[in-house]
Amino acid sequence: MNTVNQTTGMKVDMNESWEQKLIKTFEKEKNKEIKVSVNFNCRSNKKADIQYTDMNGINWFIEAKSFKSPDKYNGVHKIFGELLKMSKFAENSENAHLGILVDDEDFFKKHLKMCNTEKLLRFGQIFKNGITVxxxxxxxxxxxxxxxxxN
Known part of the structure; x- marks a missing residue:
């Protein structure tokens, strides 16, 4: 079943996950920066949710997490494992950058504040080019x- 999103004017599959909707919005927003599109689908176990090369030659590996989904509390915790999984995908890629795509910064930050700040900062440092949110x-x-x- 399809309908049209009144905000974006895009067709929306009512069976799509919140993450897939988030990914489509990201792809539309970044469209002019994408040189080679590899994956824009949250249903792949062998690739990152979003995987592309931008015009500057940066290979992006991005995990999408929506905090509109019923699984939003578990989603905060899943991000850490997903980043580690993506680092494995990215290790054979020149100029690889990891990222997280979220739709509610306040929700995410609120739940990260429950963790030790120093440990969170060190977690970000284990990735060669850091993490872009x-x-x-x-x-x-x-x-x-x-x-x-x-911070």
Whole structure:
């Protein structure tokens, strides 16, 4: 069953997951920056949810987590495992950058504050190029470093 999203004007599959909707919004927003599209689907176990090469030659590996889904509390915890999984995908890729795409920065930060700040900061440092956090709202897509998000 399809319907049209009144905000974006895009067709929406009512059976899509919240993450897939988030991914489609990200892809539309970043479209001009994508040189080679590899994956824009949250149903792949062999690739990151979002995987592409941008115009600067950066190979992006991004995990999408929606905090609108019923599984939102577990989603915060899943991000850590997903980042580790993506680092395995990215290790054979030149100029690889890891990212997280979320749709509710306040919810995410609130739950991260329950963790030890120093340990969270060190977690971000285990990745060669750090972690970029993409925050998608109906108004815009913003980017922060892992450190900016934690502090």
């Amino acid at each position: 993409f925050i998608s709202s109906e108004k815009k897509l913003t980017e922060k470093t892992w450190t900016e998000l934690i």
